[in-house]
Each structure stands twice: as structure tokens, then as C-alpha cells.
Amino acid sequence: NAGVMQNPRHLVRRRGQEARLRCSPMKGHSHVYWYRQLPEEGLKFMVYLQKENIIDESGMPKERFSAEFPKEGPSILRIQQVVRGDSAAYFCASSPTTGRTDTQYFGPGTRLTVL
Amino acid sequence: GDSVTQMEGPVTLSEEAFLTINCTYTATGYPSLFWYVQYPGEGLQLLLKATKADDKGSNKGFEATYRKETTSFHLEKGSVQVSDSAVYFCALTGSSNTGKLIFGQGTTLQVKP
Numbered sequence: 001n002a003g004v005m006q007n008p009r010h011l012v013r014r015r016g017q018e019a020r021l022r023c024s025p026m027k028g029h030s031h032v033y034w035y036r037q038l039p040e041e042g043l044k045f046m047v048y049l050q051k052e053n054i055i056d057e058s059g060m061p062k063e064r065f066s067a068e069f070p071k072e073g074p075s076i077l078r079i080q081q082v083v084r085g086d087s088a089a090y091f092c093a094s095s096p097t098t099g100r101t102d103t104q105y106f107g108p109g110t111r112l113t114v115l
Numbered sequence: 116g117d118s119v120t121q122m123e124g125p126v127t128l129s130e131e132a133f134l135t136i137n138c139t140y141t142a143t144g145y146p147s148l149f150w151y152v153q154y155p156g157e158g159l160q161l162l163l164k165a166t167k168a169d170d171k172g173s174n175k176g177f178e179a180t181y182r183k184e185t186t187s188f189h190l191e192k193g194s195v196q197v198s199d200s201a202v203y204f205c206a207l208t209g210s211s212n213t214g215k216l217i218f219g220q221g222t223t224l225q226v227k228p
Contacts, residue, residue: 042204
């Protein structure tokens with residue numbers, strides 16, 4: 001059973017460009033979480049999605065960031081008009097169910113560098 | 116709000132030494148507690164978890180006990196190896212029902228031969 005897949009693994013963008021990060025959850029998992037890890041910091045929750053629904057976006061910046069998890073295909077985290085402060089590692093995690101006891105399985109991350 | 120505090124690193128040990136990484140938390144309700152490990156350039160892997168007070172999680176020689184009275188979940192290992200060198204994150208599921216994880220800042224462990 002393949003793990004959580006993320007692509008690209010590394011992404012370089014210039015200021016003002018758009019970044020699209022993809023996440024394919026583990027087979028059978030319908031719950032997807034996105035986290036951001038800034039340099040030398042822990043991971044911060046961004047958004048939680050189920051198929052076709054955003055359940056909790058309390059950690060998403062109010063502007064330029066959006067996420068989706070369509071009925072078919074991977075989950076997408078989209079960052080418009082990137083700025084240097086967006087440089088970070090973005091991790092996706094998936095779980096088969098949701099709840100306080102459930103384990104989340106993490107992908108390898110996408111490392112975004114904004115020049 | 117809910118939060119996790121870990122001891123600051125880096126922690127440097129010799130091979131076969133005893134390891135403790137402290138983790139304390141603040142939370143409403145009854146969170147579950149997790150330790151994740153991150154090797155260089157990789158994503159996080161679950162190391163162990165505990166879902167209620169007095170539970171002990173264990174895996175690969177690592178252990179942690181959910182102590183509600185001291186709001187702690189310290190990670191221990193009796194004899195570390197060079198291959199244990201990594202960043203260790205303590206985390207909890209917050210008071211929401213969505214299962215989102217709240218992480219500590221991470222502790223870097225370096226084990227020398």
C-alpha cells in the first residue's frame with residue numbers, strides 16, 4: 001500500500017508567481033490535512049479537508065492561500081502571488097477516519113523556495 | 116488555547132546513553148498524545164501514541180506515558196543508537212473534533228558513536 005504522495009518534492013518560484021502543491025492520500029483515506037513547517041519551527045496546522053469539502057481552515061492565511069480536495073484526483077494547496085515568507089516545507093497527512101485518537105500518515109513534503 | 120512545549124535542543128548523546136525528551140501540554144478536554152520522528156529530508160513518521168491517561172505508548176525501544184496529573188508525555192529510550200539521530204516532535208489532538216494536530220517545536224537528537 002503506497003504511502004501519502006506529494007509532488008513536487010521541491011518547488012522554486014519567484015515572488016508574485018503561483019505555487020501548486022499536490023497530495024495523494026493513502027488508499028482508502030478520505031481525510032486530508034495540510035501543515036506548514038517554517039525553518040527551525042514545528043509544524044503548524046493549515047487546513048483539513050474531506051472529499052469536496054473544507055472542514056476546518058482555521059490555520060490558513062486569509063489571503064492568497066486556498067485548498068481543495070476534489071471528488072477525483074489529489075488534494076491541491078494553492079498559493080497565489082507568493083512572497084519570500086511563504087518559503088517553507090508543506091506537509092500533507094491523511095487518515096482513514098477522523099477523531100482525536102486517529103493516526104495521521106504524513107507525506108515526504110514539498111519544499112517551497114521563493115526567490 | 117491548546118499547546119505543546121518541548122525541551123529545547125539540540126540534545127547530543129553518546130551511543131547507548133539513556134534518552135529523555137521532555138514534553139508538556141496544555142489542553143481542554145481529553146487529547147490524544149503523539150510522538151513523531153523526522154529524519155533529514157523526510158516527512159514525519161509516527162513513533163508512538165497514547166489516547167488516555169496512564170496509557171503507555173511504545174515502539175522500537177522508545178516509550179512515553181500519558182501523565183494527566185503533570186500534563187506530560189516525556190519520551191524515553193534506554194539505549195540510543197546513531198540511527199536514532201533525528202528531530203522528534205511531540206503533538207496532541209486539540210479540543211476540536213477534527214483531529215488536527217498541534218505540535219511542539221521539535222527537539223533535535225544527535226547520537227555520536
